Amino acid sequence: MNIRELARRSGVSTATVSRALNDRAEVSEATRARIRRLATELGYAPNEPARTLVRRRSDTIGLIWDSGQEAQGLHNPFLLGLLSAVRTALSEADYHLMLLTTAGDDDPDGAYLQAVQRHNLEGVIVLTTPPDDRCLRALAASTVPCAGIDTAFTGPRTVRVSSDNAAGAAAAVQHLYELGHRRIATVTGPLHLPPAAERLTGYRRACERLKLPVPDAYVVEGDFFLASGEAAARGLLDLPEPPTAIFAAGDQMAIGALHAAADAGLSVPRDLAVVGFDDIDAAALVRPALTTVAQDQRALGEAAVAALRGLLDADPGRPADLVHAYIVPTRLLVRGSSRV
Amino acid sequence: MNIRELARRSGVSTATVSRALNDRAEVSEATRARIRRLATELGYAPNEPARTLVRRRSDTIGLIWDSGQEAQGLHNPFLLGLLSAVRTALSEADYHLMLLTTAGDDDPDGAYLQAVQRHNLEGVIVLTTPPDDRCLRALAASTVPCAGIDTAFTGPRTVRVSSDNAAGAAAAVQHLYELGHRRIATVTGPLHLPPAAERLTGYRRACERLKLPVPDAYVVEGDFFLASGEAAARGLLDLPEPPTAIFAAGDQMAIGALHAAADAGLSVPRDLAVVGFDDIDAAALVRPALTTVAQDQRALGEAAVAALRGLLDADPGRPADLVHAYIVPTRLLVRGSSRV
């Protein structure tokens, strides 16, 4: 079933069919309706490769989501929601979505770039990825429009989307303050990662505003994984003046802090309050359930799509400074680990 | 950069370039090498839409992974690993991957089918999806090759891939038996779902083999979510003769059982042992860590790709009975919730 057959059956030319199906103005309403009806009746669907070939655009976006295994267990739960949101938002904007990989390519460094070229991709969305990915750097350095969520790359046609990490962290501190806590420590992520650094900044700013002391010992760098949070919390609880509350920049570390508290014979939230970040699935499953700063995956996904579309519509020559950062608000979910 | 330009620069015709790049036999080794080198040098990449158009095949597989929101929080953590495995396996087999959605289509019932037609997809892989999806049924009923992981659909060119749910459940029971438990109860998933039913079968068979009594009260149907596991466990612990071990057919329910035990003042694993299924992220994060039957996501993904390729290579006329079921083994992860 192709456009020629459809034309034959409806007694018009292929050009008219094409115009009718693509909602061009120059077709009479009557013929348009007739053709559309016939098309659905016959189960006609346009051949995208052919359209792509002639229109020189594919309406297709590439998606890169983690080329390495390092991120395993880290932002994972998070990614799925993101992926879902991106998929939905793109499809609502009538874009198709292609998953990209580096594997199986002769020239791994240019793999993504080649994929974009091969498939005529209009742009690429990048979900959390190791920042040292050479293949990704090559992409960012090109003129391919890229929107990254929580990624640290920059290039000529690049936008970054992320949660308002600083504000989220500040909200966590504020929440603990309102519960009466005055000694609030933090466990950070690896500080070379932007989200980790931003969350620390938010923590510091909130403490400053609230006139809370932040001794150096109250800031411990972790790696976002459980064990680091547990170790950090253990250290914090052993201090001469231990904190009464811990803000961990990631849920896994926060859960580690819960374990450390239990081991120290402390009751959460009575003796120690804990707040995490991300709202991974496990946050609602542990006991006490974890109070956490939830990232809005749906909003992040939609923002990424919006950002990319902005880039696509923008004049390629112009720097896209105006839209160079999309910040999505977070939401504090108060659960048992902080509230009494 | 296209094949014509490449031909001009290498002093041969486009036909020769095409033959060289596609590893056809009728080209001399020398020219092939020369052309290949020039191609990488110039960053040439074939235009897939054009290739697809003329070859009438796209080397592209569609992926459907959850059209509804119902599954939220259920198999989620699981899906991501699957997705990753499928992506890798497909790309190693030189297939491209396209994410499909129903959204934004006029004829939602035929949305997937249309997508397959539009993009010339060779086949589709379906990850866990609500079984009542009409759109999916339409796809399964067609002649499009489909491989489903844990899905309940069947059709003329359909393969199902799943974990060996029965064996996994049996292994859990066996493990508990070896620890000395003789009163082992189970919390099942919704029994209309094949995985839930299979896990129950495995449980029953193992109990029978080990001559363990299974009073009706020891089999409680849950819904895979936390609360149902908690409620079921509470009921079980209130029995006149409560079990000393619970096998829950899903990790969330198992974690619910841990909560119930804690509320009843029981110590896990001393007073009650608990085993789950799936190995979601949270299983390793809760305390005590959850013993669970892990599904091998990587193997499942690879099996799905293998199954689909089998279907693609098979004679379309022939029923594909020989390969109609791919069963992937599970692995018991013993953690603190069972081992003393």
Add this chain to the structure above:
DNA sequence: CTGTTAGCGCGTTCAC
């Protein structure tokens, strides 16, 4: 408002 025609980039005949 509609039809005719050219050509998007490539793989594949058929000649040589």
Add this chain to the structure above:
DNA sequence: GTGAACGCGCTAACAG
């Protein structure tokens, strides 16, 4: 072993 010509399904440009 190589080249010239054709056509995949569709849209765009132009003609009517």
